Each structure stands twice: as C-alpha cells, then as structure tokens.
Amino acid sequence: MQDVVEKVYEQVVARNRGEAEFHQAVREVLESLGPVIGKHPHYAEDGLLERIVEPERQIMFRVPWVDDAGQVHVNRGFRIEFNSALGPYKGGLRFHPSVNAGIIKFLGFEQIFKNALTGQGIGGGKGGSDFDPHGRSDAEVMRFCQSFMTELSRHIGPSTDVPAGDIGVGGREIGYLFGQYKRLRNSYDAGVLTGKGLAWGGSLVRTEATGYGTVLFAQSMLATKGDSLEGKKVAVSGAGNVAIYAIEKAQQLGAKPITFSDSSGYVVDEAGVDLELLKQVKEVERGRVADYVSRRPGARLVTEGRPWAVPVDVALPCATQNELDADSATTLLRNGCAVVAEGANMPCTPEAIEAFQAAGILYAPGKASNAGGVATSALEMEQNAGRTRWDFATAEAKLTGIMADIHDSCVEAAETYGRPGDYVLGANAAGFTQVADVMIAHGIV
Numbered sequence: 001m002q003d004v005v006e007k008v009y010e011q012v013v014a015r016n017r018g019e020a021e022f023h024q025a026v027r028e029v030l031e032s033l034g035p036v037i038g039k040h041p042h043y044a045e046d047g048l049l050e051r052i053v054e055p056e057r058q059i060m061f062r063v064p065w066v067d068d069a070g071q072v073h074v075n076r077g078f079r080i081e082f083n084s085a086l087g088p089y090k091g092g093l094r095f096h097p098s099v100n101a102g103i104i105k106f107l108g109f110e111q112i113f114k115n116a117l118t119g120q121g122i123g124g125g126k127g128g129s130d131f132d133p134h135g136r137s138d139a140e141v142m143r144f145c146q147s148f149m150t151e152l153s154r155h156i157g158p159s160t161d162v163p164a165g166d167i168g169v170g171g172r173e174i175g176y177l178f179g180q181y182k183r184l185r186n187s188y189d190a191g192v193l194t195g196k197g198l199a200w201g202g203s204l205v206r207t208e209a210t211g212y213g214t215v216l217f218a219q220s221m222l223a224t225k226g227d228s229l230e231g232k233k234v235a236v237s238g239a240g241n242v243a244i245y246a247i248e249k250a251q252q253l254g255a256k257p258i259t260f261s262d263s264s265g266y267v268v269d270e271a272g273v274d275l276e277l278l279k280q281v282k283e284v285e286r287g288r289v290a291d292y293v294s295r296r297p298g299a300r301l302v303t304e305g306r307p308w309a310v311p312v313d314v315a316l317p318c319a320t321q322n323e324l325d326a327d328s329a330t331t332l333l334r335n336g337c338a339v340v341a342e343g344a345n346m347p348c349t350p351e352a353i354e355a356f357q358a359a360g361i362l363y364a365p366g367k368a369s370n371a372g373g374v375a376t377s378a379l380e381m382e383q384n385a386g387r388t389r390w391d392f393a394t395a396e397a398k399l400t401g402i403m404a405d406i407h408d409s410c411v412e413a414a415e416t417y418g419r420p421g422d423y424v425l426g427a428n429a430a431g432f433t434q435v436a437d438v439m440i441a442h443g444i445v
C-alpha cells in the first residue's frame with residue numbers, strides 16, 4: 001500500500017477497533033486504489049479518502065419484542081448511512097445472529113462502490129439486526145419487524161434512505177416492515193423499501209436479480225476468452241435467494257450446478273440440482289438442505305466443510321462472508337476451476353483472492369458480480385416513482401444491459417490502470433472514481 005493510503009487504513013483500524021470485516025473490506029479497496037491515486041493524486045487531497053471511509057451517519061437502536069410464549073427479547077438494530085454522494089442511501093437489511101456494527105459497516109462500505117457501478121444514482125447504506133428468524137413463527141417475525149421499523153422509520157424515506165432485503169430478510173419481512181412504516185407515517189410511500197410484493201409496488205425480476213446477475217457476469221467474463229457456461233459444472237454455496245436464482249440462470253445458460261448449502265451442510269447432486277425441489281424445500285417449506293436429500297435419490301449431504309472440495313469448472317459462492325478461504329481456493333484450482341464469481345458479499349478471503357489472481361483465473365468481486373440485485377431495486381424505485389410496472393422481459397432486459405455495462409466498465413478501468421483482466425482493481429477504480437468525483441463537486445461535506 002502507498003504511504004498515504006496506509007495511513008488512512010491505520011486510522012480506520014484504530015478508530016473502529018474489533019471490526020475485522022470492516023477493516024478487511026477497507027483494506028481490499030484501498031490496496032487496489034494504488035494505481036488510481038498514483039495517476040490522479042488529487043483523489044488523496046482534501047481528506048477525501050478519510051471522508052469516504054467514515055460513514056455519514058451510524059444509527060444503533062434497541063429492538064424489544066415479545067415471543068409467542070410472552071417472553072421479552074431485546075435485539076440490537078443498525079442502519080449505517082455510509083455515503084449519499086450519488087443518491088439516497090441504498091442497501092439491504094440483514095437479520096442474522098452474527099450481525100454487529102463491523103459487519104454492517106463492511107457491507108455498507110462495499111455498497112457505496114457497488115451502487116456507483118450500477119450507474120443508477122444511488123448512495124450506499126446497510127442495516128440489520130442480530131435477530132435470528134430461524135425457527136420463529138410468522139407472528140414473532142412480524143412483531144420483531146414492527147418493533148424494528150418503529151425506530152427505523154424516523155431515519156428512512158424514498159429520497160433519504162431506501163432499505164431492501166439481505167440474509168434473513170425476504171418478501172415476508174419486507175411486507176411486515178412496509179406495513180408498519182405505512183401505518184406510522186400514514187403515507188403509502190412505495191419507494192421507501194424495495195423487494196416488495198408484486199401486488200404492492202414490487203418489481204418483476206427483483207427476486208431473481210442478484211443470482212441472475214452473478215451468472216450473467218460470469219458469462220461475460222468467459223466471453224472475453226471466447227468461452228461460455230455451456231456444459232460447465234458449477235459449485236454453488238448457499239440455498240437462499242441468491243443461490244437459488246444463480247442456479248436457475250446457470251441452468252438456463254446450459255451449465256450444470258451440482259452443489260448448494262446452508263449452515264447445516266452442503267449437498268452434492270451429480271445429476272444436476274433439481275431446482276423445483278430445492279425451491280419447494282427452501283422457499284415454500286423453509287426447510288433444511290437435508291430435506292432435499294431425503295427426497296432426491298443420488299444426492300448426498302456432507303455435514304463438514306463447504307462445497308469447494310467438489311471438482312467443478314465454475315464456483316459461485318452465494319452464502320456469506322469469508323466462506324471460501326485459501327485452502328478451498330487451492331483445492332478449487334487443483335481441480336481445474338477457472339471461474340469464480342461472487343454472489344455473496346466478500347465470500348472469498350484476501351488469501352483466496354490472491355491465489356485466484358496468481359493463478360490467472362477469471363475472478364469477479366461481489367461488488368461487481370452481485371450488483372444486479374441493487375440495480376433492480378433501483379429499477380423498482382423508478383417504477384414506483386413513475387407509478388408504472390414493467391413486464392418480466394422488459395425488467396430482465398434492463399438487468400442484462402446493466403450487468404454487461406458493469407462488466408465492461410471493470411474491464412476498461414483495469415486496462416486504464418495497467419492491469420488488464422484484474423476485476424478487483426477494475427471494480428474498485430470504476431466505482432471509487434465516480435463517487436470521488438461527485439464528492440469533490442459537492443465540496444467538503
């Protein structure tokens with residue numbers, strides 16, 4: 001790292017003690033910006049780097065709620081409004097027991113550059129809670145969401161901050177959150193949340209967008225080598241929103257996904273994932289991956305480790321941060337894997353990324369390859385503002401166009417800064433320069 005950048009990183013570590021994931025995300029961005037600062041030193045002037053790593057606003061609040069047995073629980077709620085240079089803060093809400101300030105800050109920081117790459121005029125933010133929806137009744141999830149929104153509603157709005165889903169927050173949770181917001185504000189502001197149901201302001205393709213976009217990005221990377229996904233074996237991790245629709249799009253493009261996972265283990269289905277069964281188990285029944293195996297002859301459940309031990313051509317980590325480490329990267333490479341596109345946020349550790357880059361394979365960081373979700377959220381906001389609704393083909397064509405543009409701007413930026421094929425530098429440089437230019441235009445605020 002250059003001295004100027006190293007100093008900013010050290011400040012971040014000193015000021016945000018114990019927030020390992022946030023340090024990791026900042027380091028990854030700052031490290032790759034060396035060639036950008038070298039060519040354009042003004043980006044390191046007027047405290048611009050110091051400002052970009054400091055959230056504009058951090059909100060932390062108590063979320064008390066009562067379970068079905070009458071017992072009171074207290075969770076912690078967060079919303080990090082990180083950067084509004086390009087538009088209202090935009091980013092999901094995560095409900096998972098691991099959530100803390102450092103995790104929400106890392107996600108919010110990544111979101112700034114991801115949202116810039118979409119070209120949709122959205123700033124970066126993220127939020128969530130350490131609430132665990134697993135095993136909770138619908139009534140308990142509803143009461144939690146109502147309590148969470150009672151505080152959050154003071155801070156958000158269609159032109160201020162527009163949350164969406166993430167881990168543990170899907171259509172059901174967005175419904176309860178929107179219902180409470182509408183009741184508190186006495187106002188039908190459809191544009192205050194995205195990922196809404198189709199009957200009340202949602203957009204077609206939003207559910208599919210992150211997974212579809214990840215696979216479209218992998219396809220674009222392969223096209224630069226005159227190749228495609230046709231006939232490729234694919235390992236997917238996760239069995240949630242992103243994983244399911246990555247599997248769907250990979251199958252549509254002629255590839256053969258053979259794995260998926262959740263926190264109880266991973267499934268190997270050499271015959272190819274039965275997507276209908278997976279959707280039934282995960283989306284309808286809210287079951288575990290073992291429920292798939294019990295109904296699918298030939299599929300096996302592995303309860304130790306992650307799916308990266310399975311020989312494949314393409315890996316799509318779609319579960320959570322740091323789920324693919326150096327050892328897994330070495331195994332994937334030894335088995336001939338030539339493409340890794342991140343559906344999750346920061347799923348590969350820095351050491352794994354280093355291994356992929358040293359081997360010269362196609363590697364896409366999540367802030368580029370999983371940007372299809374937030375891009376389609378911006379399309380949902382656009383439809384809400386215009387009181388209109390596009391059909392599936394129109395929305396999907398827009399998503400496809402946006403993913404192609406993101407891919408091309410990463411390629412172009414990597415070339416501009418002298419490292420062709422480096423999608424990490426490409427994504428960070430293309431995202432950072434857009435945000436930085438606007439921050440400079442807005443003055444020191």
Ligand code: NDP
Nearest residue numbers: 166167168210238239240241242262263319320344345373
């Ligand atoms: P879901 O809650 O729908 O699914 C998450 C999946 O990952 C589940 O199968 C879950 O298993 C598994 N998982 C989560 N945490 C862990 C863990 N610590 N160890 C093992 N497995 C785990 O979330 P999404 O699919 O929406 O999100 C997945 C990833 O994609 C996240 O990194 C998210 O930030 C990122 N992302 C999501 C976007 C979206 O539009 N939804 C947009 C861009 C990025 P289990 O149920 O057992 O916990």
